Amino acid sequence: MRDVRLLDQPFNPGALIGPFTNANPGLGGVCTFVGEVRGGNGIEALELTHYEPLTLSGMNELADDAYARFDLMGLLMVHRAGLMHPGEPIVCVSAASKHRRDAINAVDFCMDHLKSAAWFWKREKRGDGWHWIEPREEDYSDRDRWSD
Amino acid sequence: MRDVRLLDQPFNPGALIGPFTNANPGLGGVCTFVGEVRGGNGIEALELTHYEPLTLSGMNELADDAYARFDLMGLLMVHRAGLMHPGEPIVCVSAASKHRRDAINAVDFCMDHLKSAAWFWKREKRGDGWHWIEPREEDYSDRDRWSD
Amino acid sequence: MSGKVIVLFLGPLGDLAGAESAEFDAPLDWKGLLDAVDPAVTEQLQLDRVNVACAGKVLGDKTTLQANAGDEIALLPPVSGG
Amino acid sequence: MSGKVIVLFLGPLGDLAGAESAEFDAPLDWKGLLDAVDPAVTEQLQLDRVNVACAGKVLGDKTTLQANAGDEIALLPPVSGG
Numbered sequence: 001m002r003d004v005r006l007l008d009q010p011f012n013p014g015a016l017i018g019p020f021t022n023a024n025p026g027l028g029g030v031c032t033f034v035g036e037v038r039g040g041n042g043i044e045a046l047e048l049t050h051y052e053p054l055t056l057s058g059m060n061e062l063a064d065d066a067y068a069r070f071d072l073m074g075l076l077m078v079h080r081a082g083l084m085h086p087g088e089p090i091v092c093v094s095a096a097s098k099h100r101r102d103a104i105n106a107v108d109f110c111m112d113h114l115k116s117a118a119w120f121w122k123r124e125k126r127g128d129g130w131h132w133i134e135p136r137e138e139d140y141s142d143r144d145r146w147s148d
Numbered sequence: 149m150r151d152v153r154l155l156d157q158p159f160n161p162g163a164l165i166g167p168f169t170n171a172n173p174g175l176g177g178v179c180t181f182v183g184e185v186r187g188g189n190g191i192e193a194l195e196l197t198h199y200e201p202l203t204l205s206g207m208n209e210l211a212d213d214a215y216a217r218f219d220l221m222g223l224l225m226v227h228r229a230g231l232m233h234p235g236e237p238i239v240c241v242s243a244a245s246k247h248r249r250d251a252i253n254a255v256d257f258c259m260d261h262l263k264s265a266a267w268f269w270k271r272e273k274r275g276d277g278w279h280w281i282e283p284r285e286e287d288y289s290d291r292d293r294w295s296d
Numbered sequence: 297m298s299g300k301v302i303v304l305f306l307g308p309l310g311d312l313a314g315a316e317s318a319e320f321d322a323p324l325d326w327k328g329l330l331d332a333v334d335p336a337v338t339e340q341l342q343l344d345r346v347n348v349a350c351a352g353k354v355l356g357d358k359t360t361l362q363a364n365a366g367d368e369i370a371l372l373p374p375v376s377g378g
Numbered sequence: 379m380s381g382k383v384i385v386l387f388l389g390p391l392g393d394l395a396g397a398e399s400a401e402f403d404a405p406l407d408w409k410g411l412l413d414a415v416d417p418a419v420t421e422q423l424q425l426d427r428v429n430v431a432c433a434g435k436v437l438g439d440k441t442t443l444q445a446n447a448g449d450e451i452a453l454l455p456p457v458s459g460g
Binding site: 014017018021025026027028029030031032033034035036038039040086087098100101103104107108111115138142 | 162165166169173174175176177178179180181182183184186187188234235246248249251252255256259263286290
């Protein structure tokens with residue numbers, strides 16, 4: 001089962017994973033990553049903007065790439081946009097496969113690309129106002145691990 | 149939160165992950181792997197035996213190693229023993245961290261070691277009886293990726 | 297909308313432009329875009345890490361921009377998702 | 379249990395031994411173990427990939443085995459968990 005979604009409202013990853021797992025009978029393993037808005041450092045809110053004409057189609061291309069590269073039975077890729085608060089899920093990627101390595105690697109691959117190659121921009125609200133989050137050098141090097 | 153368990157009865161990973169995630173406030177990401185008994189190939193059942201005096205302490209040592217190697221806020225490691233059927237969870241490893249890479253790598257690390265370095269032996273029941281599952285060469289090479 | 301192109305300033309570029317979007321006369325090419333926008337945005341546009349989309353497609357070479365009346369141009373700074 | 383050691387045949391070794399465990403006279407060293415068990419098990423024991431635990435500890439060098447009365451020896455073939 002393939003399920004790629006862009007959401008502008010809070011979501012509960014736990015409510016997605018059960019049905020996703022059940023929709024892939026015969027699987028050997030499911031790997032799931034859930035990213036949340038980190039608390040601490042005075043962060044009050046986080047806002048993700050995106051460019052509508054590119055975002056969802058870009059996520060679908062990323063899913064295509066993951067299917068081409070790994071032996072997958074199913075892939076769930078859900079990304080929030082809009083205003084979020086600490087503790088709220090931003091992203092959930094889950095991959096089902098016969099073998100654990102494909103499931104784990106597919107999640108790793110999708111997360112690296114969502115971080116530095118999908119059309120999202122992130123800013124944080126702290127006590128002194130809003131601050132854009134620049135991608136870190138590490139985000140690029142993480143992504144470049146896959147360019148072989 | 150650290151939670152290492154050896155179970156001889158079926159368990160529901162979904163029921164563990166929610167509380168585990170909530171027990172690590174301020175996290176940036178949670179990575180979870182769930183391994184299930186694969187269906188197909190005429191597999192009717194799977195049995196995992198273990199050596200009680202070593203199993204749980206070995207899992208705890210593995211958790212220690214994961215904490216030493218990665219920046220973790222929490223680690224959940226649950227492994228079944230006993231008789232299981234296709235679709236039943238065998239293992240669930242979940243890691244919570246500030247950054248996604250630590251969470252994903254910790255799960256990858258723990259799974260590789262549970263597969264080829266924890267005291268479990270697996271056999272499958274097919275139409276013609278029980279067959280022991282030998283570790284694959286790949287299981288060793290997966291584990292050896294971490295020996296730097 | 298006839299006779300105009302809309303330029304969207306995504307992410308931090310909106311702060312530099314002082315607006316989320318602006319309208320300019322069509323047609324608009326790369327040189328025209330660099331001249332039309334705020335100098336702070338022009339400076340960013342010249343960096344490799346800033347992409348440009350026109351009519352829903354990211355340009356492989358942004359200097360080939362050729363926007364016609366009604367087209368939407370999106371200026372895309374480095375992303376930070378996940 | 380006095381005067382005996384218990385030897386456990388884990389995983390596939392149980393099939394080779396035809397039993398899950400056996401009792402032998404204490405004390406029992408490596409040589410004694412190799413002589414005491416089924417020849418098919420002896421052959422496996424001599425492979426690097428088979429480990430031996432005594433009294434709850436895996437032996438770094440299994441040939442140093444020195445089991446006393448009441449000790450449990452576990453013969454541990456290659457594992458396959460997860």
